[in-house]
Amino acid sequence: MQHQYRVGWWTYALVIATGLVILAPFAWMVATGVMTTGQTLQVPPSIIPAPTTLAGTEEVFDRIPFLTLLLNTILVSTGRAIFTLVVCSMAAYALAIIKVPGSQVILILILALLMVPGDIFIVPNFAIIASFRMTDTLVALFLPSVFDVFGVFLLYQFFRGVPRELVEAARMDGASHLRILTTIVVPVARSGVVSLAILTVLSEWKDLLWPIVVNRSLDKLTLGPGLALLRGTYTTDWNVVMAAGVMAALPMIVIFLILQKQFIASFARSGLK
């Protein structure tokens, strides 16, 4: 019999207070986005815009090709997610299912690489992309990231949970490794695959340093560096930056609202957040 817990008023109060703490910065961002530059400079800061204006939003479109950057971000995020899933699932399959010779050593190397800050690889990554003559291209934005050690490790953990019997039965039926991977392993470990896809898209959506370093044309950048270009060196029109921030976050918020059940279920199963 399922025990029914009584939810006290203080639980609601705690949930509301926590919700407000989380949502307040977003609300402030939206409010600042519809202020005039003068309002954003007030001391103490004003939180309610009066009057509201879309001047900041218009300024965003004047200063950067926002729609181009948004399209680039969508293309690059999608491309990165697809290629990352392909590369990482094949690598994880080799380590977890096939158990290739030296897989333990490879895993230790992967764990070691996980502990190294990614920015360290900026210079060698640039040298590799430059040797391919691919700097200042959209592909350059995601190519180094598709070889993602975190993704390999994450999928390795999920693939290890796939019942051996299923894989062995398929092998006895003459299924190839690619067929086993696509028809058995990935569907069984789909929550891990979906989690990795989401994390990859989020990571690309907010990436800043690599796009700035590898590309130089404004129309070959993504939203992260686009927003950074709206900041001045010494002073910043915060209403413009916040208006751009709202517009940049909006697609992700809409996607989350549409797919929130799948998102939450996937992360709950994967134990990530």
Place this chain on the structure above:
Amino acid sequence: MLKTNRRRFLVAASVAALATPSAVNLAFGADVNLSLMIWDPAQKAGVQKAVDAFEAANPAVHVSLGQVPQDQYYTKLDASLGAGQGPDVMWQSSKASYYVNGGALQPLDEFIKKDGVSLNGYKKEITGLYNFDGQQYGIPKDFDAWVFIYNAEIFKTLGVEPPKVDWTWEDMVRIAAEIKAKQTSTADVPLYYNYAFNNGVASLVHSLGGAVIANGKGTMSSAEGVKALDMVKELQDSGLILKIADSSDFNPVNALISGKLAMAEIPSWNLSLLSKADVPSGTFHAVRLPAENGSWASDTNGLSYVMNANSQHKDEAWQLIKFLTSDDGAVLHAEGGAGLPANTSEAARAAFVKANEKLIGLQDALSAAGDKSYLRTTTQYPKVLTGLPTINSSVMGAFYSGSVSAADTAKQIDDILNKSLR
């Protein structure tokens, strides 16, 4: 015979063309694409204006001007120059020595000599910053100067007499106290004085006739060094400037524009932000820094245009550098309003002052600052950059909080400076 000669000629021409890509472009009139990289968005309009004029005069050369946020500027340079790529022409600062040592920058002496460019037309201290082992790697584009800006509307409203052109430190303290006494809102601030060791404090040491480093050793423990520390702290303790601990996100430019701050010490690179602010003309006035013992001092640094040693179009890149730093180029850049030209021509200075004409008295204030400028400590001694974060955070933080005396603070600073200089 004719046939053989023609073949020889073609072979020789091909070899020559392969050897010098620039020669190909010049010889056959092919278009050349140059890339130029800067970091300050406030200066982009001025640089673009100069670039447009260069392109108009050189129709076969196209310049792509890229602006990279300052936080990522050097990371991008490190990555791209390390891979043998990078912009043809770029800005450099006091970090230039690292790139020179790495062989990433092209010495310009050959070009300077060939075109007979005189370096006497630039601020001497800045020109010297880009000379390493007798070779010139950069042509100066701008320099820094500090002036005081006051919001005349606030002085008028409060009925306080504003600073005069020949004001002193005592005048500054007196005026700030008068304003403080009449300000009613707790959000209002009478004065902003740059409290950073490398700027405001060091400038005061120089004003008092001392130096931060002499004979390769820190000299903050001198009477002038200790007095300078005490003078800045006194401003804080008497409430004339914000408490230093609360000042990290205080932006004097924004505060002046919003009318919350009456007067502030402002560097030249921020003047255009004030002149472009949406306030009535005549709101902001400029005066030189207040004198102490009849003198004042303004720390300076300066940027330069440098050339990538791996540029495929060195002749064209040099032509671009030459134009951007010429009298005409400097005037066009200055018309953008940001970046005080290191080109010493009267026309360049006049263009900068005109672009910032909403700041009353700027010409005299800048002249006074330029006359009394000295190389910033970290500019003259780049090794000090390693110790500066410690000085700013732990040493100066403890001093301004009142837990360490000025004499002990000066001694600690000297110890850090000496360690850095070793």
